[in-house]
Amino acid sequence: MTASDVMDATAGKIAAFGAVFENRASAGRIVLVCEHASAHIPAPWGDLGLSGEARFSHIAWDPGALELARGLSQRLDACLVHAPVSRLVYDLNRAPNQPGAMPARSEVFDIPGNAAIGPEERAARTAAIYVPFHDDLHVEISRRMALGLAPVIVTIHSFTPVWYGQPRAVEFGVIHDADDRLAREIVAHAPEGMVTRMNEPYSAADGVAHTLRLQAGPYGLPNAMLELRNDLIATPGMAMAMADRLAPCLAAALAALSEGLR
Amino acid sequence: MTASDVMDATAGKIAAFGAVFENRASAGRIVLVCEHASAHIPAPWGDLGLSGEARFSHIAWDPGALELARGLSQRLDACLVHAPVSRLVYDLNRAPNQPGAMPARSEVFDIPGNAAIGPEERAARTAAIYVPFHDDLHVEISRRMALGLAPVIVTIHSFTPVWYGQPRAVEFGVIHDADDRLAREIVAHAPEGMVTRMNEPYSAADGVAHTLRLQAGPYGLPNAMLELRNDLIATPGMAMAMADRLAPCLAAALAALSEGLR
Numbered sequence: 008m009t010a011s012d013v014m015d016a017t018a019g020k021i022a023a024f025g026a027v028f029e030n031r032a033s034a035g036r037i038v039l040v041c042e043h044a045s046a047h048i049p050a051p052w053g054d055l056g057l058s059g060e061a062r063f064s065h066i067a068w069d070p071g072a073l074e075l076a077r078g079l080s081q082r083l084d085a086c087l088v089h090a091p092v093s094r095l096v097y098d099l100n101r102a103p104n105q106p107g108a109m110p111a112r113s114e115v116f117d118i119p120g121n122a123a124i125g126p127e128e129r130a131a132r133t134a135a136i137y138v139p140f141h142d143d144l145h146v147e148i149s150r151r152m153a154l155g156l157a158p159v160i161v162t163i164h165s166f167t168p169v170w171y172g173q174p175r176a177v178e179f180g181v182i183h184d185a186d187d188r189l190a191r192e193i194v195a196h197a198p199e200g201m202v203t204r205m206n207e208p209y210s211a212a213d214g215v216a217h218t219l220r221l222q223a224g225p226y227g228l229p230n231a232m233l234e235l236r237n238d239l240i241a242t243p244g245m246a247m248a249m250a251d252r253l254a255p256c257l258a259a260a261l262a263a264l265s266e267g268l269r
Numbered sequence: 270m271t272a273s274d275v276m277d278a279t280a281g282k283i284a285a286f287g288a289v290f291e292n293r294a295s296a297g298r299i300v301l302v303c304e305h306a307s308a309h310i311p312a313p314w315g316d317l318g319l320s321g322e323a324r325f326s327h328i329a330w331d332p333g334a335l336e337l338a339r340g341l342s343q344r345l346d347a348c349l350v351h352a353p354v355s356r357l358v359y360d361l362n363r364a365p366n367q368p369g370a371m372p373a374r375s376e377v378f379d380i381p382g383n384a385a386i387g388p389e390e391r392a393a394r395t396a397a398i399y400v401p402f403h404d405d406l407h408v409e410i411s412r413r414m415a416l417g418l419a420p421v422i423v424t425i426h427s428f429t430p431v432w433y434g435q436p437r438a439v440e441f442g443v444i445h446d447a448d449d450r451l452a453r454e455i456v457a458h459a460p461e462g463m464v465t466r467m468n469e470p471y472s473a474a475d476g477v478a479h480t481l482r483l484q485a486g487p488y489g490l491p492n493a494m495l496e497l498r499n500d501l502i503a504t505p506g507m508a509m510a511m512a513d514r515l516a517p518c519l520a521a522a523l524a525a526l527s528e529g530l531r
């Protein structure tokens with residue numbers, strides 16, 4: 008979508024930003040979701056009053072996450088669903104009634120364009136970004152369930168190595184919501200030598216499990232959220248190397264889960 | 270929608286059957302949902318091989334539920350969302366991976382048109398009926414959350430007074446899923462003299478809480494499913510009289526809940 012597509016000239020309304028699909032025809036069980044794939048801020052929201060540094064920092068997106076997700080999609084024959092808009096406009100891993108959906112502050116950055124938004128602007132962003140993404144994802148998950156493909160939902164994120172000035176030792180975080188079956192198997196099959204932790208650097212208690220709760224929870228689908236430290240996937244080559252390490256882990260975890268369900 | 274709208278002549282695809290809205294502009298907290306409002310079987314599915322008796326019996330819809338929901342919508346200034354298609358084609362209170370979504374048998378009736386459907390037909394019905402209804406409902410609930418209206422989800426159903434030859438004594442059933450806050454307040458404020466029971470004649474353990482789990486659960490919205498014995502709402506006049514009795518109960522339950530949350 009280009010900037011000129013954003014405004015519907017006839018209606019004066021903001022266009023809808025649906026999900027982007029890759030490898031949609033795949034019949035594999037894993038559906039990869041990358042809610043923070045893009046740092047793009049569409050025209051209606053200008054630069055949100057941010058400097059270029061802030062607009063391309065980890066507060067705007069998860070650097071490396073999309074490249075890693077693409078690598079995993081290819082290696083695992085998995086459908087990939089990703090977002091076209093920065094989380095600074097709407098964070099797709101937050102519900103419309105969570106304060107972090109349109110954050111006024113993220114780590115050390117104030118976000119001026121989000122400082123004083125009212126209910127109408129919240130509803131407009133929800134309708135333009137949150138609903139189309141999650142409804143597109145819901146269409147795909149529903150289709151796969153109806154076809155008997157027994158989908159498994161894996162969200163792919165990255166985190167900054169330094170947070171409020173403190174370095175983080177964890178390299179690979181595996182986060183679960185109410186259903187921890189898949190997360191436990193992923194940790195059990197984590198790549199040799201990676202500093203892997205369950206529910207670090209965040210957990211569902213921090214409100215970060217929204218996509219899992221919305222898209223997998225109601226259907227009892229196995230699910231997990233993967234967090235990679237972004238210095239480990241800083242270039243496309245590094246992201247591909249990480250996909251080489253993680254794909255066998257996910258495949259083994261899924262096989263173990265299927266074994267357990269038999 | 271008329272039968273001639275059902276088939277998209279150009280694409281040869283089945284059209285989508287979205288949700289029907291009434292009182293959508295209401296700013297009240299309660300969103301009423303009636304998944305079994307209609308006995309209509311659209312043209313692509315003929316009569317599913319059923320007799321007229323079966324097609325208009327309680328297996329096809331919840332008689333009286335829509336009239337009751339309309340009465341409540343008017344008395345409580347509540348938005349009402351209802352379904353345009355019989356649950357015999359797709360039961361909107363079931364997920365695409367639940368067997369009851371497209372049942373081959375319901376109580377004492379076989380449903381020939383559902384006896385031998387494969388994955389493609391299941392996916393087609395899911396895409397045409399399940400996804401549009403629930404995505405339309407999701408749009409509305411998301412909008413209300415973003416506007417700060419703090420929605421509360423109440424689904425309206427009816428049940429047959431005789432089931433497999435056994436009469437049922439319960440008149441008013443209040444069913445909850447994981448969150449029982451609203452259900453407890455509704456039972457506490459139930460109309461004088463009504464035989465009211467929690468989790469009868471069904472409970473979430475029977476797989477009947479799908480809409481609550483899908484639409485309210487992920488957002489932590491208070492929710493409940495109401496079941497009225499259909500002989501008590503058999504005519505429009507009886508349904509309106511029941512709305513007169515139930516509206517104060519729901520209003521009092523919501524007030525008590527809001528009090529408790531302060």
